[in-house]
Amino acid sequence: MNRLINLVAVFAILFLLGSCSKDSDDPAKPTEKSKILVNYPWRMTSVTDLSGKAIAVSQLNEETKAIADYMDIQFLANNVTKALERKTSQVLNGGTWYLLDDSTTLDIAVSGFSGKFTVAELTNSKLRLKRVMPVGGVDTETYMVFEPVI
Helix, strand or coil: HHHHHHHHHHHHHHHHHHHHCCCCHHCCCCCHHHHHHCCCCEEEEEEECCCEECCCCHCCCHHHHHHHHEEEEEEECCEEEEEEECCCCCCCCEEEEEEEEECEEEEEECCCCCCEEEEEEECCEEEEEEEEEEECCCEEEEEEEEECCC
């Protein structure tokens, strides 16, 4: 009988521990910002300094120029991201994305466009990512500005 009581107690503890939920820490649970991000592909329209002044494309590195001139970035609900060629929509590159730190950081792992970006703005009409990047050969804090492709 003592064995049966111990067994029931063990199962009760396991049941209680298994039913605990950590919804706020679940990276797979969609947030409002992640829902906006996956609604449509995004096109880089400019790179600006912190005051909002546009930086000339000639001052940007080759990877950033390629994104600005030829690619749209698509974020999918399964945390897959794709770089699409603008004219043909052919997938040029792919990887993963995650919104972290209460949706203030966008972690992207794609060849040529990887790293953690600070999400300065994410609405249905604009995405601004803050990042240090080479401008005229000097590392500078910038905003990469994207608009949805509709």
